[in-house]
Amino acid sequence: MNKNDVMIETVDLQKYFKDLHVLKGINTKVTRSEVVAVMGPSGSGKSTFLRCLNRMEEPTSGHIYVEGIDIMAPYIDINKVRTEIGMVFQSFNLFPHLNALENIKLAPMHVRKISDKEATDRGMQLLNKVGLSDKALAFPEQLSGGQQQRVAIARALAMQPQIMFFDEPTSALDPEMIGEVLDVMRTMAKEGMTMIVVSHEMGFIREAADRILFMADGVIVEEGNPDEIFKNPQHARTQDFLSKIL
């Protein structure tokens, strides 16, 4: 595969919640193996943008191309698109009635239709990868926030997605647990996973992200590589925001 393959492209993506204009025309491209960080003040539309990309929120207008395919077209089965897009949520959203391994196995078995044995093997492999192979039979309520989030990442990876979305994956975590989740994400980035990460973890972004999209008021006001943007932000909104969180 060409390193410059476009994984996801949006063209004039717009989203209204009733009268509230949340996304005012987003145009961007994410190429294969790229790690893109989305930053911006609260209410800038970054989560909505991410959730529109796999149509968890239905965009009001515009186009989204996943590997060149227009996923807004009426003949598209969005469930099939979502099998290629892993998503990790701020609040983990593990299934509380299933243990860690069952959480991971569910979608591969019922969507990908792989065998129980194959799903178990894959699940154990992934739990090992996120450092939780000893927690396979633990239920979510028995796990710490950081452990839950790592299981959630393994659950998303079990579908062998082409791209991973992270919606503020560390915002609900106690400080001492943020590192273990970011470590897993760093490893994924090194392995060439395409990632879009809504996050304000500066250290992680500086180290792992190829590009920052800075959003404010429903538009991308500035984009570029992390070093440039952190050192020399051009737009007033970016400067203002960075001065507050640095």
Added chain:
Amino acid sequence: MTSKNEIRDDQTHRFVRTHPMWFKVIRKPAFVGATFLVLVLYAFLLPAREAADPTVLYVSISFFLLLILAWSGNVLSDRNQSEAAKMIVALLLIGVLGWLFYNYSGAQWDKLADFFFNWEKLSGGWKVLFRGLGVTLLLALISAVGTITIGLAVAILRQFKSGTLNIFLKIYVDIFRSVPMIVVMVVLFFAMPYAGISLGSIVTTIVALSIGYGAYAAESFRAGIESVHSGQIEAARSLGLSRWQSIRMIVLPQAIPVVIPPLTGNLVAMLKETAVASVVAAPELLKRARELYTSRTNPTPLIAAAIIYLIVLVPLVRIVNMLEKRVKLR
């Protein structure tokens, strides 16, 4: 140490509960005892039912009632009284009310046992009643299956958030939560035959109970389903599961434990409501009791039926209560 205590005592008065004089008086044991003696005296002086002018009788009894209620209220609302004392006063109050009823209601008590507890007249009737109970339980069981099926189906269909469908589902739920069950049954049984549909009393009862209580069950299921956090569906959908797969594999397993107590409550209420089927001549317990009442010209079968309902339903009501507590503990 002493100085410290003094300061504290000095300060304490700011927070001490104060009562008006009259309140302190009525809560004194001497007052309670004395007023009790007065009431006993009053009770002995109450005129006999035949002896007095009706007006005098009613006024004196009403006044006596008022005083005894005030007296018991004074004891029962006193937080310094022990629970044992309150229980004695409560039983005493019930005893006095019973005594008043016995003396002044005008019932012919000597003949009462013959009316209400005439077991000879009921002889052989027990078998009929128990067969009726069997029909009641069978009706309830079949209707329970119908209720759960309809309730679950309606609740799940509502999750698909289709505007048009939702309007009709809401109309269904609202209609059957508003119209009394007896009306549903009577309409089905007596009116529908004119439209060419005659279902017979058993089928009418099952249909009416199923669709009627299905509406309540649908609301219970909906509440349970909506108690599952929306992030659960999002996570499931983001993995590529279809809406139906998400509901079946993620939402329902979490919703069912929440739904069981209110649903069991619905079903117990439905079991009670089977008695209404007697108006459409379904041969269930109450219908059987009424038949016996007519044929034996004695209300004992009705009392027996009431006792049977009580024996069957009280344990079920307790079970519902326990289930509710268990869910709250989780």
